[in-house]
Amino acid sequence: MALDADAVVAELAARGLRLTRQRRAVVDAVAASRSCLSPLDVFQQARASCPDLGLTTVYRTLELLDEIGALRRIHGPSGCERLVPASAEHGHSVVCSACGRVTEFTDCDMAVVLAAASRETGYRITGHFLQLSGLCAECGAAPDRGRPARRRAKA
Amino acid sequence: MALDADAVVAELAARGLRLTRQRRAVVDAVAASRSCLSPLDVFQQARASCPDLGLTTVYRTLELLDEIGALRRIHGPSGCERLVPASAEHGHSVVCSACGRVTEFTDCDMAVVLAAASRETGYRITGHFLQLSGLCAECGAAPDRGRPARRRAKA
DNA sequence: CCTGAAAGTGAAAACCGTTTTCAAGAGGAG
């Protein structure tokens, strides 16, 4: 599901829930982001437009958006508690290792790989989690002038 | 790197480290496992053969084995702090959604998918994290008689 | 308008997996 207010409103309404001022701020903060965010990041961003927002509500809203399928969890080197807006039903993330930008890609034809995996392991494959890393167009084009790589949490 | 005592000894020695009784117990516990383990799981398993083992040492040893490349981190639905022995240089895990068994597969030709992703996003792709889920041969063959699905942490 | 029920909220406390600290315990080299 795409992460925009209208779609979220509809999905929430279907469950008898509301899009409050606070939830709206969280949705907007995640939707506006071009890189992956921690819950604390979301909190700080969202507070700009909703100063009385509480961190508790951020966690609650993120869980809600996750259930709805409006965001994707990113698997980082030290945990997978990073979040990114989902724009398509089925999509995967590509993370730029230089600047941290995250882009979604949907043209994912895994049939060949899945068949090979099935052959090798004997499993019947029903799902896949795929996340790519590399250099975004900007960082790849001017590697020397690129902004310094983001400091990774903990690592 | 394969996760067996000999290989670990060699790798540790190269760093001036030793394979102590405690580390040995941790290595054996991880190596013997057919599904993914939490650090606490490892602790409990390893304690069987080394009762005076401390949880701190388990964490330290797991980090060591991770650096060495002797284990793989698995991305679960509620975090990615699960561990699995690595048997090949480059490999991915397939997790059985019925019984939890984890198998590694190495025949992973992602060239086509990676090219498509690069075309769609403009990134130069340099790495991929792939994890599959499905039914293992045993669970797929007799879905009715399969052991009940494992209870997932938290979820 | 009231009014009651259900949804929603933030601060504070609890929780819990992980990391750090610290003093003690191996154990190999010389």
Added chain:
DNA sequence: CTCCTCTTGAAAACGGTTTTCACTTTCAGG
């Protein structure tokens, strides 16, 4: 044996997440 480095476990500290709780908001029904 002696020195020095590696190693260890208990306990404390840490930090992100979840729970609790008293309070507020929203809204449908009367």
